Amino acid sequence: MTAEIFLNVNGQSHALKVPPVKRLSEVIRDDLSLTGTKVGCNAGDCGACTVLVDGEQVCACLTPVIQAEGRQVTTVEGLAEKGTLSDLQKSFARHGAAQCGICTPGMLMAATSLLNKDSDPSRETVEDALGGVLCRCTGYQKIVDAILDISSPDTRESPAAGSAVGSSITKVDAIEKLNGSEKYGADGIPKDALWVRILRSPHALARVGMGDLRAKVNEFDGITDFLTFQDIPFNRFGIYPVGKDQPVLSDGLVRYRGDAVVAVVGTREAITKITLEDLSVVFEPLDPVIGVHAAMDATALQLHEDKPGNILIEGTVDKGNIGDGLLGAAAISNGSFKTRFVEHAYIEPEAGWAQRVGDRVEVHATTQAVHMDRDEIASVLQIDKERVRVVPTACGGGFGGKLDVSIQPILAVAAMKYDRPVAYVYERPESMAASTKRHPSEISCRFAADKDGKLLIAEMTADFDTGAYASWGPTVAGRVPVHGSGPYFVPNVHITGRGVFTNGPPAGAFRGFGVPQAAIAHETMMDDLAEQLGMDRLEIRLINAIKVGEPTSTGQILKASAGMGPCLEVLKNKWHSLLEEAEDFNGRNDGVKRQGVGVGAMWYGIGNTSLSNPSTMEVGIDRDGKITLFNGAVDIGQGSNTILQQICADAAGLPVDQFTYVMGDSDLTKDAGKTSASRQTFVSGKAAELAGLDLKSQILRHANVSEEAKFNIQGGVLYIDDGAGVREIALSSLPADEKGMVFFGTGTFDPPTTPLDEHGQGDPYATYGFAAQIALVEVDTELGTTQVNKIIAAHDVGKAINPQQVEGQIHGGIAQGLGLALMEEYVPGVTENLHDYLIPTFGDMPEMEVLIVEDAEPLGPYGAKGVGEPGLVPTAPAIFGAVRHATGVRVTEAPLLPHRLKAALKRQEAMQ
Numbered sequence: 001m002t003a004e005i006f007l008n009v010n011g012q013s014h015a016l017k018v019p020p021v022k023r024l025s026e027v028i029r030d031d032l033s034l035t036g037t038k039v040g041c042n043a044g045d046c047g048a049c050t051v052l053v054d055g056e057q058v059c060a061c062l063t064p065v066i067q068a069e070g071r072q073v074t075t076v077e078g079l080a081e082k083g084t085l086s087d088l089q090k091s092f093a094r095h096g097a098a099q100c101g102i103c104t105p106g107m108l109m110a111a112t113s114l115l116n117k118d119s120d121p122s123r124e125t126v127e128d129a130l131g132g133v134l135c136r137c138t139g140y141q142k143i144v145d146a147i148l149d150i151s152s153p154d155t156r157e158s159p160a161a162g163s164a165v166g167s168s169i170t171k172v173d174a175i176e177k178l179n180g181s182e183k184y185g186a187d188g189i190p191k192d193a194l195w196v197r198i199l200r201s202p203h204a205l206a207r208v209g210m211g212d213l214r215a216k217v218n219e220f221d222g223i224t225d226f227l228t229f230q231d232i233p234f235n236r237f238g239i240y241p242v243g244k245d246q247p248v249l250s251d252g253l254v255r256y257r258g259d260a261v262v263a264v265v266g267t268r269e270a271i272t273k274i275t276l277e278d279l280s281v282v283f284e285p286l287d288p289v290i291g292v293h294a295a296m297d298a299t300a301l302q303l304h305e306d307k308p309g310n311i312l313i314e315g316t317v318d319k320g321n322i323g324d325g326l327l328g329a330a331a332i333s334n335g336s337f338k339t340r341f342v343e344h345a346y347i348e349p350e351a352g353w354a355q356r357v358g359d360r361v362e363v364h365a366t367t368q369a370v371h372m373d374r375d376e377i378a379s380v381l382q383i384d385k386e387r388v389r390v391v392p393t394a395c396g397g398g399f400g401g402k403l404d405v406s407i408q409p410i411l412a413v414a415a416m417k418y419d420r421p422v423a424y425v426y427e428r429p430e431s432m433a434a435s436t437k438r439h440p441s442e443i444s445c446r447f448a449a450d451k452d453g454k455l456l457i458a459e460m461t462a463d464f465d466t467g468a469y470a471s472w473g474p475t476v477a478g479r480v481p482v483h484g485s486g487p488y489f490v491p492n493v494h495i496t497g498r499g500v501f502t503n504g505p506p507a508g509a510f511r512g513f514g515v516p517q518a519a520i521a522h523e524t525m526m527d528d529l530a531e532q533l534g535m536d537r538l539e540i541r542l543i544n545a546i547k548v549g550e551p552t553s554t555g556q557i558l559k560a561s562a563g564m565g566p567c568l569e570v571l572k573n574k575w576h577s578l579l580e581e582a583e584d585f586n587g588r589n590d591g592v593k594r595q596g597v598g599v600g601a602m603w604y605g606i607g608n609t610s611l612s613n614p615s616t617m618e619v620g621i622d623r624d625g626k627i628t629l630f631n632g633a634v635d636i637g638q639g640s641n642t643i644l645q646q647i648c649a650d651a652a653g654l655p656v657d658q659f660t661y662v663m664g665d666s667d668l669t670k671d672a673g674k675t676s677a678s679r680q681t682f683v684s685g686k687a688a689e690l691a692g693l694d695l696k697s698q699i700l701r702h703a704n705v706s707e708e709a710k711f712n713i714q715g716g717v718l719y720i721d722d723g724a725g726v727r728e729i730a731l732s733s734l735p736a737d738e739k740g741m742v743f744f745g746t747g748t749f750d751p752p753t754t755p756l757d758e759h760g761q762g763d764p765y766a767t768y769g770f771a772a773q774i775a776l777v778e779v780d781t782e783l784g785t786t787q788v789n790k791i792i793a794a795h796d797v798g799k800a801i802n803p804q805q806v807e808g809q810i811h812g813g814i815a816q817g818l819g820l821a822l823m824e825e826y827v828p829g830v831t832e833n834l835h836d837y838l839i840p841t842f843g844d845m846p847e848m849e850v851l852i853v854e855d856a857e858p859l860g861p862y863g864a865k866g867v868g869e870p871g872l873v874p875t876a877p878a879i880f881g882a883v884r885h886a887t888g889v890r891v892t893e894a895p896l897l898p899h900r901l902k903a904a905l906k907r908q909e910a911m912q
C-alpha cells in the first residue's frame, strides 16, 4: 500500500509515493538518495540513523515515514551551509572526532539537537544526550571534546614542506565523513542492481539436504534464482593457501550456526521474505562440538578430515630450561584463564556490490584487504586474478573482522552469472552470526621469579577455539607463543599455542591476534609474583622490562626501540597518585564500594609473524602539478590515508596539503598488504617514505641539481632553486607516462624477519610496540559491577606521525579493551544484535590520558612503529589488576560480568 507523502528534508519539499509505514531511514537513503544517514542495526540500538524531526533527534530506522509528514527533517547533509561545514562539524575535524566516520552523522545530529536547546552543555549532559549513538572506534572522548569546544578557532597552520611528520593535521578524508558524502559499502549501489542474500544454518552442526531449488524459482515473485554450492566454481575460501576450508555455500554439512546454505537472488524486497523452510531445505542436526575441551577429547568427532584431534595448528617457543630456571625461584605462580568469543561490532555491517565488465568482475565492498580479496575472488571463480578488480568503499570499522571475505565471493559469482550489478548488505543479526570473532581462550601458565623479582621462567599453554573454519587461527597460534612471556626478559621459556576446531563461529583476526588474551594471563602472573615477594606491581614490571641488547623469548636480540621501561617510568608518579586516591576513597567509604588500581604491560610485534609482508607505494606528479599518492593500503578509520601522505610529503620535500590520493583500487594501486597487525604506519609508511624519496631524486635529477637544491610546485610549474637562481620548468612541457605522470616515484618495503626454527627461535618481527596502562576502578561489591574511572596509557610508538590520530587509536583500543574485560560475550543464537550484545557506550568510558613515548625505530619511517593493536592489549590486565586491588579477587575469566564477580566475591568470603 503506497500513499502520497509530503516531506520536508533539509529545507526541500518532496512528494513521494511510498508505503506510510516505510522506515524514514529507507526513504531518506533510497528514495531521496541522501546516504549520509547510516544504518547499523535497523532496530534502534546503534543510533547511526539519527536524524532530526522538528529539531529533535529520532532513530530514522524506527520512525515510519508518515510520522515525519509535514515536519522538518534534517539529515547530516543539511548541516553544512553552502558547502561550508558548520562549527560543530569543524570542531569534529579539529578534534579528530571521526575515525571510520560511520557513526559520525548520527553523533552530529544528536549533538545538534542538544546544542539547539543548550548552547553550553556540561560533559555529563553531552554524554547523556548522545548516549543512544554507538561508536566502536573513538572511545568517545574526542567526540565529547569536540562538542564542548565548538567555538574555538582552528589555529593550526598547514605544515610547510618537510614538517608534516609529527603534526596533528586534520584527516585528509575528514570532510567527506563529516558532510555525509563519504560512500560506504551500502551507499553506492546501482539502482538497477539485483540483490542477493544467503540463507544460513540455524544449527551448529547438521547434515543438509536440498532438492532441486531451481525448479522452485517461479513459485516466488521477484526471485531470479537460488544459488547452491554447485554454482560455485571453487567452493572453498580461507586466509592461508593450506587453510581454504570454508565453503561459500554448504555442500552437505553445516559446521556452525550461521554457516552459509543457499543464496537467494532477486529484488531487494523479495529476497528478504524467503526462508529455508520455504525451500524445503532439510537439516539433520548432529551433536555439535562446543569448546576446546570437548574438541580435544579422545572421543570427539573429527570436524575436518585432515585435522586429527581437531587441532588446526600448534606453535611453540622453547628457550632455556624450565627446570633449571625453577632452581633459583623465590616465588612461583600458577594460573588458568578463560576468555570468550568477542564480536567486532563494527557499526557498518558488511556491504557492497559487484558487476561484470567484459570478461572481468569488479567488486566494490567494505574491506580491510583489497589485494587479498582480489586473489580470493579469483580463486573462487577459478579465473586469473587480473580479471578481478576490487574497489574498496569507505570502511565503517573493521578491527580485523573485514580481513576475511564475506559478501565478496557470492557477489562475484552472481555478477558474472547474471551480467547485472548485484548487491548485498548484511542485516545486523546476519553480520553477527556469520562473521569471525575473537578467539575464546583457555590458558594455563606458570611464572617464577628470584628473590629480587627477576623473572626466571615463563611457561604457558594457550588453547584457542578457532571455531568451524581456520580463518586466522594459524596466526593466533603462531603469535601467542612469541608474546606469551610478556614484554620482559625471561631466560627460560616454554609456550605452546594451539588452534582447535569446534562448532563455534569461525574465530579470526580481532585487534591483537590472541595477544590480549595472553596478556591477561601473563599480567596476572606478574601481580602474583609481586604479591608473593612484597613488591610494588609497577616496580616488578620495570625490573623485568626488556631492553635493547636483550634477547626475547625467540632469541631475537632487540637492536633498538624497546620502550617498555620508559613507558613504565612515565607512569610511575601517576601510579602512586592513583594508589593514594584509591586508598583515600576506601578509607572514607563503607566498604561496599571499593576502589582499586591496576597496571597492565604489553609488547606487540609489528607486521606478520616470520612471513614476508611487503608494501609498495607510488607517488606521481601530473602535467598540472597535481601530486597523487597511489596507496593500496585501506584506511579503515585508523588514519592511514593521512599518515602515509604526511610521510610521503616530507620525504619528497613537498607540502602535504598539495597531495591527493587514490586508495586501494586494485587496478590503480600496488599491493600494500592488508590493514592488520598494526603494520600500515611501519610497513606502508616506510614504502611511502621510499616512494617520496624516489620522486624527489627524480625531480632533482631532471633539473640536474644537487640534493641541497630546493623546489616547489605552483600552478603547474616546477620552481627549482639551486642557490644560483630560480629556474622554472613547465610540467606541461614534459612527457607523461601511461598514468599521465611526468614524475613518478616508487617505494617497496618488506620488514626483515626470519623463520622460527623447531624451537620457535628466530626473528619473527622487525620491530615491537610497547605499552603500559594503569586503571582506577570502582567496584560495587554488592552488585558485582565495575566502573572504570580512569585509564592512563603510555605507549611507545617510535615516532608519532600524527599525535592526534595516535591518541585516537589508543582511546579506541581502550574502549575495546574495556569491553573485552567487563561486558562483551558473543553467544551464538543469543547475542546476535546490538541490544543483547553490549559494547561500551559514552557512560561506560573512563577519563583517558595518553602519554606518547617515542623510542625511535631506525627501520621505520621517521622512527615510527605501529599502535593499532597495542592500544587494546594492556587495558583488560590493568582493569583486572585494579579489581583485584579493590576486592582481593584474582580475576581469571573475561568478561568479568557482575554475576561472575559476585560469585568470586562469595567464594572469597567462604574461604576467609
Ligand code: FES
Residues within 6 Å of the ligand: 038, 039, 040, 041, 042, 043, 044, 045, 046, 047, 048, 049, 050, 059, 060, 061, 062
Ligand atoms: S540503524 Fe537505527 S538505531 Fe541502528
Ligand code: FES
Residues within 6 Å of the ligand: 097, 098, 099, 100, 101, 102, 103, 104, 134, 135, 136, 137, 138, 347, 396, 397, 637
Ligand atoms: S568513528 Fe565511530 S564507529 Fe567508527
